[in-house]
Amino acid sequence: MPSQPKTVEIHIRRRANPDSPQYWEQFEIPYRPNLNIISCLMEIQKNPVNKAGARTTPPVWQMNCLEQVCGICTMIINGRARQSCSALVDNLDQPIKLEPMAKFPNIRDLVVDRQQMFDHLRRVHAWIELDGTHDLGPGPRMDQEDVQERYAYSRCMTCGCCLEACPQYEGDNYIGPQAIAQVRLFNMHPSGKMTRQERLEGIMQEDGITNCGNAQNCVKACPMGIPLTRAIYEENRETVVHGLLGWLKD
């Protein structure tokens, strides 16, 4: 653990609005034990004066749950994409460098637009049809092993760390591991299977699953420990069996 000085030095890569260029600004705040990045940002926000002593605009970021379950506070901290609410200053080298994720449109300061991930979820039909005009009764029973695997995929919080770390993902050219894992989640479900075709079509387009280059950064970068490569390879199998070889059943 790095020895802690009396202050915390933070460099933030900022942007005033979507069309203006990025620039770095340095800040210094008093050290307290157990600070996390969000509390540092709040401290700066209270008194937006940079390290040189000049008044500046308060840095903008997003947060919600503050306990690493919503994913919205994700940013690049010392070069790695992670959640700022669970990043403790005591565990970080100083100066701490904060940057917005680079693979999503940067709106302002540390805020990015993650809409593309939600569009992908819609495209792959990442839900199960349950609504009917009558009571559909209890759901089908599931294998305990499947339940456990599904639980792992269900923990995705759409934070984007996996896409940020993926060397194949850039400019929304690849649907990415996050959506593929959700395809796996819903294709494993006995009721979800009924719309499997739609999901497979979703991940077999020009920007589909075959764009994965197997660098496996995604599975290392995922803060929820989701077995993303397993999901990708399961879906590789499904796309080969039902996609590539599907015509043999016609």
Place this chain on the structure above:
Amino acid sequence: MAIRLSRTFILRKLHQLSGIFPLGVFLLEHFYTNSKALTGPGDFNNAVKDLQSIPYILFVEIGGIFIPLIYHAVYGLVITMEARPNNLAYPYSRNWFYLIQRITGVILFFFITFHVLNFRFGMIPGLNTVSVAHSPDQAFDIVSREFRMIPIFIVYMIGITATVWHLANGIWLFLVDWGITIGERAQRLTGYACIAFGVVLLLVGVNAAVAFIRPGGLLGGIIY
């Protein structure tokens, strides 16, 4: 009802498949023929002659080697151009493998172009203008004369190493891309198997190349 296949999906699947079959299989055949040099020039020259007597050789060579090779090479470059390597921020071994697979691919693009023009067609003026395939009697001598030039031999050592890496790692990639290997443990075990395969293949490939400048190869003929 069959799912509509996108262009990218088909091109990628063909790319993954062509690396194993026919190209990977062809590499094994190639090393087999090269290894004939271990027992002497005559055996190697005969092996070259035998290959030329394969029925429909023209179609086999064009359909089984040249078309898949050009496809795999050119589309491989397209895939390589999509890569945004980030190995310094994410220095994991698979991420390095990802980068090395692309680097060896680019090396192979140039090495194989040179190699094919050099020995298959004899079209490198100043170095070699005799096609090995069409002059089986001189096959061993053509190769042997070139391999005695240190820079050429080094180029071939780099080429052989890059090829073996690209195939051994390529087999692992094929297994996951076609959904044959899935779980973490299986990924690890097939990874070890591919490393072992690569080491053996590298020794075979290098030994065969050395046999052109040193009778019997690395061990001087103790093991054929």
